[in-house]
Amino acid sequence: MRFSALPLIIQYRVFCIQSKAHTAVLKITYKVSYTMPNPLYDALFAIHAHNDNKFISDPIEKQQLSYSAFVQRAAQFSNVIQEAGLQPGDRLTAQIGKSVSALALYAGCVQSGVVYLPLNTAYTASEVEYFLNDSGASLLIADPEAQAALTPICDKLGASMHTLSKNGLTGSLIDLVELAETSSKTAERTEDDLAALLYTSGTTGRSKGAMLTQSNLLSNAQVLHKLWQFTEADVLLHALPVFHTHGLFVATNTCLLAGAQIIFEPGFNTDRIIERLPFASTMMGVPTFYTRLLAEDSFDKALAQHMRLFISGSAPLLADTHIEFEQRTGHRILERYGMTETNMNTSNPYDGERKAGTVGFPLPGVEVKITDAETGEPTPQGDIGQLEVRGPNVFKGYWNMPEKTAEELRENGFFITGDLAQIDTEGYVSIVGRDKDLIISGGYNIYPKEIELVLDEQPGVLESAVIGVPHPDFGETVVGVLVADSDDLNTAKVESAVAESLARFKHPRKLIVLDSLPRNAMGKVQKNALREQYKDLFS
Ligand code: MLC
Ligand code: AMP
Numbered sequence: 001m002r003f004s005a006l007p008l009i010i011q012y013r014v015f016c017i018q019s020k021a022h023t024a025v026l027k028i029t030y031k032v033s034y035t036m037p038n039p040l041y042d043a044l045f046a047i048h049a050h051n052d053n054k055f056i057s058d059p060i061e062k063q064q065l066s067y068s069a070f071v072q073r074a075a076q077f078s079n080v081i082q083e084a085g086l087q088p089g090d091r092l093t094a095q096i097g098k099s100v101s102a103l104a105l106y107a108g109c110v111q112s113g114v115v116y117l118p119l120n121t122a123y124t125a126s127e128v129e130y131f132l133n134d135s136g137a138s139l140l141i142a143d144p145e146a147q148a149a150l151t152p153i154c155d156k157l158g159a160s161m162h163t164l165s166k167n168g169l170t171g172s173l174i175d176l177v178e179l180a181e182t183s184s185k186t187a188e189r190t191e192d193d194l195a196a197l198l199y200t201s202g203t204t205g206r207s208k209g210a211m212l213t214q215s216n217l218l219s220n221a222q223v224l225h226k227l228w229q230f231t232e233a234d235v236l237l238h239a240l241p242v243f244h245t246h247g248l249f250v251a252t253n254t255c256l257l258a259g260a261q262i263i264f265e266p267g268f269n270t271d272r273i274i275e276r277l278p279f280a281s282t283m284m285g286v287p288t289f290y291t292r293l294l295a296e297d298s299f300d301k302a303l304a305q306h307m308r309l310f311i312s313g314s315a316p317l318l319a320d321t322h323i324e325f326e327q328r329t330g331h332r333i334l335e336r337y338g339m340t341e342t343n344m345n346t347s348n349p350y351d352g353e354r355k356a357g358t359v360g361f362p363l364p365g366v367e368v369k370i371t372d373a374e375t376g377e378p379t380p381q382g383d384i385g386q387l388e389v390r391g392p393n394v395f396k397g398y399w400n401m402p403e404k405t406a407e408e409l410r411e412n413g414f415f416i417t418g419d420l421a422q423i424d425t426e427g428y429v430s431i432v433g434r435d436k437d438l439i440i441s442g443g444y445n446i447y448p449k450e451i452e453l454v455l456d457e458q459p460g461v462l463e464s465a466v467i468g469v470p471h472p473d474f475g476e477t478v479v480g481v482l483v484a485d486s487d488d489l490n491t492a493k494v495e496s497a498v499a500e501s502l503a504r505f506k507h508p509r510k511l512i513v514l515d516s517l518p519r520n521a522m523g524k525v526q527k528n529a530l531r532e533q534y535k536d537l538f539s
Pocket of ligand 2 (some may be wrong): 200218340434
């Protein structure tokens with residue numbers, strides 16, 4: 001059982017060596033075909049079963065966990081998941097803090113073949129209810145502080161719940177994990193089986209579950225590992241949340257493939273990051289990380305001298321930030337572009353020129369084209385159009401939403417990203433805008449429609465328009481423009497209603513009341529006019 005996660009050949013070799021029947025090994029090797037019972041588990045975790053190198057460490061607090069110890073911990077989580085009755089293909093939802101246990105839970109899901117559905121810790125109970133209900137998840141792992149609010153929801157939906165504390169050290173889940181065996185049966189999976197379900201908000205206000213297969217995740221990690229030249233000598237300073245593609249897949253899977261070490265920070269605290277930078281060789285972040293570092297006088301060349309690579313993504317990195325960063329540290333940030341539905345699509349080169357304001361070239365194996373939104377036909381070289389991508393990284397479709405899937409994922413495999421882009425004569429892709437009504441605040445996607453639906457329901461509100469405006473820290477932030485239908489409009493009450501139903505990062509940082517919304521001749525709200533009018537609100 002201990003080696004059941006390994007390819008059959010290796011299992012047999014190990015078995016033969018253990019039983020001292022060395023002579024049988026070669027004969028058997030040629031008879032048994034090479035099977036990969038769980039490609040993602042084998043590539044990311046099983047290979048580390050005997051790796052005693054550091055996986056997670058903290059150079060300041062002098063803590064560390066080896067790869068082999070982590071694999072054993074993951075097996076304990078896998079056993080608990082299986083003992084809870086979850087079968088391969090079932091969904092497990094987690095709204096938990098960033099901890100080693102959160103990573104082991106992810107690994108335990110991969111090992112047991114259960115589809116992992118991580119949720120932003122900022123989501124309110126009503127948001128969690130939507131995800132639980134839509135995904136049909138049978139088990140929710142939640143913070144003990146959220147237990148009282150989430151228990152009735154689980155009861156209503158027939159899901160079970162376990163708790164896990166923010167630091168991952170206590171909770172009913174840990175009580176079971178502590179008792180579980182440190183080896184576990186590995187569920188057989190194919191590359192096309194789902195590994196994760198990640199929700200992304202939609203323009204209609206309803207979040208969509210992006211179905212990510214084992215090969216979506218694995219192929220992307222393999223490409224990034226090679227392209228960005230990660231090795232076991234690397235130490236990644238990891239300050240991203242682990243409920244999104246960036247922190248969970250791009251950062252973690254790439255390190256797992258390389259056998260690199262991770263300094264696993266609970267969040268982005270500038271002082272703690274500055275303290276740990278000298279021990280790291282690489283960092284991945286959203287642009288806010290880099291602007292926050294640049295705001296510190298102590299952030300200089302000396303502090304970054306051991307670094308090999310800074311990577312940015314999830315939101316546009318201003319060319320000014322790129323240039324200032326290079327002047328300050330001598331490092332050119334490598335900007336890449338991706339999405340929940342597609343993992344990573346493009347990247348600036350590791351060795352070649354990293355062009356500020358661009359997201360580089362399509363990744364190996366990924367096709368990118370710019371098309372006309374009306375006709376779907378490719379646009380002439382250099383023109384702006386909608387960006388479409390195709391490759392092994394592109395998701396399988398939206399969970400239980402065949403129509404939405406058909407709208408965005410063409411039959412020929414190209415996914416319409418909703419981003420507007422152009423490609424220069426050297427092949428560098430630039431994201432120049434969005435065809436979708438979307439705000440990206442500090443790397444979190446916010447769909448205005450979702451907020452407008454809540455605002456419109458409030459007493460005294462006739463209608464609303466939610467826009468994104470420039471923000472010095474978050475890149476963009478949310479502003480709500482309201483039209484009153486009576487004297488009853490009380491913006492403080494509106495704010496508390498929003499707070500009850502939507503995660504904090506989606507809350508409008510300002511509510512503005514107008515007599516009417518600007519509209520074009522067709523009656524459509526002119527959000528561009530509002531964005532222009534309020535563009536300096538936070539500068
Ligand atoms: C926190 N707050 C935010 C916010 N993050 N508000 C708007 N936008 C955000 N992104 C709220 C807090 O709740 C708090 O509310 C206030 O803003 C200030 O908090 P803070 O302490 O300054 O925030 P902090 O905890 O430091 O978080 C900021 C951040 C974080 C930028 C470090 O948001 C972050 O880690 N973002 C990364 C998101 C990410 O991983 N995206 C990848 C998606 S995958 P109050 O009540 O105190 O005012 C993807 C694909 C791809 O996009 O290509 O990668
Ligand atoms: P998400 O749905 O959270 O995965 O966010 C994906 C979106 O983030 C993309 O569609 C882009 O709009 C945006 N994005 C990601 N990386 C970049 C980047 N480097 N530059 C500009 N936008 C980006």
